[in-house]
Each structure stands twice: as structure tokens, then as C-alpha cells.
Amino acid sequence: MPICSRRPGPPAPRAPRHAPSGRGDGGKGAPVKTILVTGANRGIGRLAAAELLRRGDRVILTARNPDRAAALRSELSAEIASGRAQVRPLDLASFASVRGLSAELIADGERLDAIVHNAGTLSPPPVRTITEDGIEQTLQIHAVAPWLLSTLLLPALARPSRLVFLGSSLHLPNSRGVPVRFSFDDPFLVEGYHPERAYKNAKLAQLWVVREWERRHGAEGVHADDLCPGFVPITASANTRGFMRVLLRRVMPIMPFATSPQAAARLEADWAERDPTIPGGAYFDGGTPTQPSEDARDDDTARSFWALLEAWAPV
Numbered sequence: 497m498p499i500c501s502r503r504p505g506p507p508a509p510r511a512p513r514h515a516p517s518g519r520g521d522g523g524k525g526a527p528v529k530t531i532l533v534t535g536a537n538r539g540i541g542r543l544a545a546a547e548l549l550r551r552g553d554r555v556i557l558t559a560r561n562p563d564r565a566a567a568l569r570s571e572l573s574a575e576i577a578s579g580r581a582q583v584r585p586l587d588l589a590s591f592a593s594v595r596g597l598s599a600e601l602i603a604d605g606e607r608l609d610a611i612v613h614n615a616g617t618l619s620p621p622p623v624r625t626i627t628e629d630g631i632e633q634t635l636q637i638h639a640v641a642p643w644l645l646s647t648l649l650l651p652a653l654a655r656p657s658r659l660v661f662l663g664s665s666l667h668l669p670n671s672r673g674v675p676v677r678f679s680f681d682d683p684f685l686v687e688g689y690h691p692e693r694a695y696k697n698a699k700l701a702q703l704w705v706v707r708e709w710e711r712r713h714g715a716e717g718v719h720a721d722d723l724c725p726g727f728v729p730i731t732a733s734a735n736t737r738g739f740m741r742v743l744l745r746r747v748m749p750i751m752p753f754a755t756s757p758q759a760a761a762r763l764e765a766d767w768a769e770r771d772p773t774i775p776g777g778a779y780f781d782g783g784t785p786t787q788p789s790e791d792a793r794d795d796d797t798a799r800s801f802w803a804l805l806e807a808w809a810p811v
């Protein structure tokens with residue numbers, strides 16, 4: 497069960513809505529930002545996409561399941577007809593799907609102001625699962641595929657722009673449950689697989705991606721941040737059953753440490769719109785700048801993980 501220690505704080509500084517980006521029609525209420533949100537068919541991502549649309553942004557929503565994508569298209573038919581929304585397929589458990597989406601967006605001449613790497617599996621499989629690309633599934637969905645998507649979309653990213661990764665304080669070594677333990681000798685957890693560990697390791701790996709991304713691409717204006725949205729029990733309950741489901745849906749939401757899906761979505765939208773000139777490479781727990789774990793702050797480890805990414809998913 498994912499959790500962040502802090503509930504959402506004050507909103508992030510936003511760029512002026514009519515920034516001199518050369519896009520939009522420049523008129524009152526014209527959309528300035530084009531924002532890609534992954535895993536936007538349900539949960540926090542769906543609400544964040546709705547919030548961004550409400551604020552006047554142009555949003556590209558992705559969904560991995562064709563039926564859910566079709567349902568989303570019909571929900572958003574008015575926004576799609578006006579060109580303010582698009583629904584595109586994306587399954588992060590498949591590099592072919594990642595490559596397909598990025599090729600399409602580049603061919604269509606899209607210019608992205610932000611990518612929100614929201615998609616995730618809050619309940620990783622009980623048994624270790626390897627994707628068609630040979631990577632442990634949870635690590636691929638949260639860290640490897642988002643890195644590949646961002647890298648392939650570099651030519652489509654505006655300067656300045658921002659990547660927002662949805663992280664979790666569960667990457668911390670003292671978080672409750674099965675401890676985080678990422679080994680470069682066994683990144684796919686042949687030994688000691690547990691769904692909680694897979695999730696925590698993936699969120700730690702995401703922080704390395706953010707750190708090394710900022711070091712490599714921050715100077716050219718493509719910044720990356722890691723944002724823990726708060727503990728959102730309602731969306732975290734999606735793939736749970738029985739007692740855990742009742743706990744997450746009925747009891748946890750009224751606890752003082754819980755965050756509502758709407759508040760988490762507003763935070764996600766704030767970060768997508770955050771002034772893109774502000775340097776990144778930071779971790780925000782509930783929107784508050786926070787030190788990630790010591791492992792997550794290690795530059796050499798971040799570089800080593802980047803080398804693995806390049807080997808696993810050659811660009």
C-alpha cells in the first residue's frame with residue numbers, strides 16, 4: 497500500500513498562463529501548455545487530466561486498455577472534437593508500445609510542455625513477472641519505460657519543459673513492510689521477490705532517473721522532478737479485495753493522514769504546470785521539498801542505473 501508522509505502543501509509556482517511560448521492562439525483563455533499524462537483513464541491521473549483541461553491546458557491522455565481508451569474517448573468527446581484532448585494507447589510493459597506512441601507524437605509534430613509519468617501498478621503481481629522486454633514488470637512500468645518514453649520524446653519536448661514522476665516515500669529504508677533492497681547484481685529480484693519490494697525498488701529507481709536526468713538534461717531546459725502525491729487510499733484500493741479493500745475505501749479516507757484523490761490530482765496538475773524554468777532533480781513529498789533516501793541521493797548509483805537503462809532499452 498503506497499503512502500507519502502505529507503499531505504499536499506501549497507501549490508507550486510506556475511508559469512504565466514500566456515507565456516511567450518509561441519503556441520496557442522494568444523487570445524484570452526487560449527491553451528498554452530500541452531501536457532501528456534500517462535495512466536489517465538482512472539485514478540489520480542484521470543482526475544489530474546480533468547483538472548488540467550479545466551484550467552485550459554491541452555492534454556494527451558494515455559490508456560493501456562483499448563476498452564478503457566474507448567470509454568475515455570466517449571467521455572471526452574467534446575474536448576477531443578475541439579482539439580483540446582487526445583486519447584492515445586500506451587502500455588508501459590511493452591517497449592514496442594512506448595516506441596509506437598513516441599513515434600506517433602513526433603510524426604504529428606506535437607510540442608510537449610510537460611510529461612506526467614503517472615501510470616503505475618500499486619499492487620504489483622504476487623509472483624515475479626518479466627515483461628516481453630525481459631525486465632521485471634514493476635521496475636519497467638515505473639522507471640525503465642518512463643525513461644525510454646522521455647528519452648524518445650526529447651525532440652518533442654519544449655525548452656523549457658518538465659517531467660513529473662509520481663513517486664512514493666515508500667522508497668525510504670524505514671518505510672513499513674518488506675524493506676526496499678535494490679541490488680545491481682539482481683535488479684529483477686530473482687532472489688527475494690515480493691510485490692512490496694518490487695514497488696519500493698521501482699520508486700527508488702525512479703528517483704535515480706530523475707537525478708541523473710536533471711544532471712544530463714537540466715541545462716538544456718528539460719527538468720525532472722519526483723512527486724509523492726500523498727496517501728490516496730481510494731485509488732490505492734483499485735486492485736484490492738476483502739478486508740484490505742474495505743479498509744482502504746471506508747476507513748483510511750477519513751484518517752487525518754489520508755489525501756483525497758481530488759487533492760492529489762490538483763497537486764499533480766500544479767506540478768505539471770510548475771514554472772518550467774525552475775531547476776528540477778528534486779523530490780517533493782505531498783508537494784513539500786524533502787530529502788529522499790541516502791541511496792536515492794547517490795550520484796554514482798544514479799549514473800550506474802542510467803547505464804543499465806541504456807543497456808536494457810537502447811535508443
Ligand SMILES: NC(=O)c1ccc[n+]([C@@H]2O[C@H](COP(=O)([O-])OP(=O)(O)OC[C@H]3O[C@@H](n4cnc5c(N)ncnc54)[C@H](OP(=O)(O)O)[C@@H]3O)[C@@H](O)[C@H]2O)c1
Nearest residue numbers: 498535538539540560587588589614615616662727728731
Ligand atoms: N494512491 C496512492 O496512495 C499513491 C501514493 C504514492 C504514489 N502513487 C503513485 O501515483 C500514481 C497514480 O496512482 P493511482 O493511485 O492513481 O493508481 P491507479 O488508480 O491504480 O491508476 C493507475 C493507472 O496506471 C495505469 N497503468 C497500470 N499499469 C500500466 C501499464 N503497464 N501501462 C500503462 N498504464 C498502466 C492504469 O491503467 P489500467 O486502468 O489499465 O490498469 C491506471 O490508469 C502511481 O504511479 C502510484 O505509484 C500513488
